[in-house]
Amino acid sequence: MSAISKIPDLDLREAAWNEFVAAVRPLLTPATRFAEREMLGPKTTMRVGGPARVYAEPASVGELRHLLVAAHRRGLPVLMLGRGSNLVIPDAGVDGLVLSLAHEHWQKFEPQPDGRICVGAGLRLKNLCGLATKAGCKGFEFLEGIPGNVGGALRMNAGAMGGWMFDVVAEVELMSFAGELRVMPKAAMHVDYRHCAELHEAIALGAVLQPAASAGPTDIRRQIDVYQKKRVESQPREPSAGCIFKNPPGTSAGRLIDEAGLKGERVGDAEVSAVHANFIVNRGHATSADIIGLVRKIRARVKDARGIDLEPEVLLYGQEWRDVL
Numbered sequence: 001m002s003a004i005s006k007i008p009d010l011d012l013r014e015a016a017w018n019e020f021v022a023a024v025r026p027l028l029t030p031a032t033r034f035a036e037r038e039m040l041g042p043k044t045t046m047r048v049g050g051p052a053r054v055y056a057e058p059a060s061v062g063e064l065r066h067l068l069v070a071a072h073r074r075g076l077p078v079l080m081l082g083r084g085s086n087l088v089i090p091d092a093g094v095d096g097l098v099l100s101l102a103h104e105h106w107q108k109f110e111p112q113p114d115g116r117i118c119v120g121a122g123l124r125l126k127n128l129c130g131l132a133t134k135a136g137c138k139g140f141e142f143l144e145g146i147p148g149n150v151g152g153a154l155r156m157n158a159g160a161m162g163g164w165m166f167d168v169v170a171e172v173e174l175m176s177f178a179g180e181l182r183v184m185p186k187a188a189m190h191v192d193y194r195h196c197a198e199l200h201e202a203i204a205l206g207a208v209l210q211p212a213a214s215a216g217p218t219d220i221r222r223q224i225d226v227y228q229k230k231r232v233e234s235q236p237r238e239p240s241a242g243c244i245f246k247n248p249p250g251t252s253a254g255r256l257i258d259e260a261g262l263k264g265e266r267v268g269d270a271e272v273s274a275v276h277a278n279f280i281v282n283r284g285h286a287t288s289a290d291i292i293g294l295v296r297k298i299r300a301r302v303k304d305a306r307g308i309d310l311e312p313e314v315l316l317y318g319q320e321w322r323d324v325l
């Protein structure tokens with residue numbers, strides 16, 4: 001596309017955003033946070049990246065639907081934001097409607113008479129673990145220390161200590177980007193290592209979780225403490241997005257990076273952690289470009305040393321890694 005033809009495209013896009021904002025604002029209550037050009041970096045654990053063209057924290061299902069339908073009609077992209085713990089936000093930000101379920105409406109934790117638990121997608125995993133412990137529900141301990149919420153954990157099928165999110169899921173309530181609601185049983189969903197296919201094009205609103213068993217809060221707490229100790233000993237304290245690469249079959253990405261002599265390697269303020277080689281940490285003022293540069297460097301060195309192509313686990317928000325690597 002030539003520079004000359006780009007300008008009208010950008011103008012049209014900007015006009016579509018302005019029209020979207022004008023159309024949707026009157027449909028929202030004051031309880032819904034709604035802002036243009038909201039900075040996203042501070043909403044992530046890596047703490048890098050630019051603004052969202054439009055950002056909203058809907059306070060109800062109805063308002064979420066208004067936002068989705070208005071964006072869908074104009075062909076404007078929608079992106080979900082959880083607690084931003086598995087993301088690198090590009091320095092230029094994202095030209096999209098970024099939705100977060102941070103409002104308390106999405107944070108429910110409701111044990112049911114049949115023993116299952118209804119949770120909202122905005123509930124922090126830390127709170128899920130704490131509330132499940134108090135309720136004497138076992139099976140969620142492995143989620144302690146994963147700094148995301150239920151929605152992000154479903155989309156990523158987050159896992160640790162030999163368990164993963166979909167081990168404890170019975171069904172998921174989701175809304176398509178066109179605003180249609182449905183409930184899907186786990187058996188109908190396609191989940192894999194750090195992946196849930198249905199949530200590429202839909203939003204998880206909540207889930208019904210199935211505890212593994214009942215147990216006393218003290219027993220459950222003991223297991224959580226063991227996992228917490230493991231994390232404290234093996235993970236860096238600086239801002240990061242967790243493990244940057246997926247483990248290739250049969251080996252660990254951290255070991256490959258360590259063996260390639262990359263601990264402490266830097267691009268700008270992005271550094272391969274000396275504590276855990278599969279973490280890139282932000283040493284203060286890293287940019288998204290620094291992190292992408294370091295990801296490139298690590299991949300090239302591991303490919304040279306071992307012939308293995310490391311695949312990022314962390315998502316590049318609104319873009320595909322293959323387009324920048």
Ligand SMILES: Cc1cc2nc3c(=O)[nH]c(=O)nc-3n(C[C@H](O)[C@H](O)[C@H](O)COP(=O)(O)OP(=O)(O)OC[C@H]3O[C@@H](n4cnc5c(N)ncnc54)[C@H](O)[C@@H]3O)c2cc1C
Binds near residue numbers: 159
């Ligand atoms: C210190 C540290 C330790 C970590 N340890 C682990 C670990 O042990 N195991 C592990 O698996 N991960 C780990 N992570 C990574 C991360 O915490 C998980 O991937 C987590 O599940 C991401 O949740 P989030 O709410 O932060 O999602 P985000 O990072 O905000 O988003 C991740 C993806 O989920 C999508 N998403 C968010 N909410 C929804 C929703 N409601 N509906 C549909 N899509 C949605 C987003 O669009 C994005 O595609 C760690 C990260 C850090 C910083």
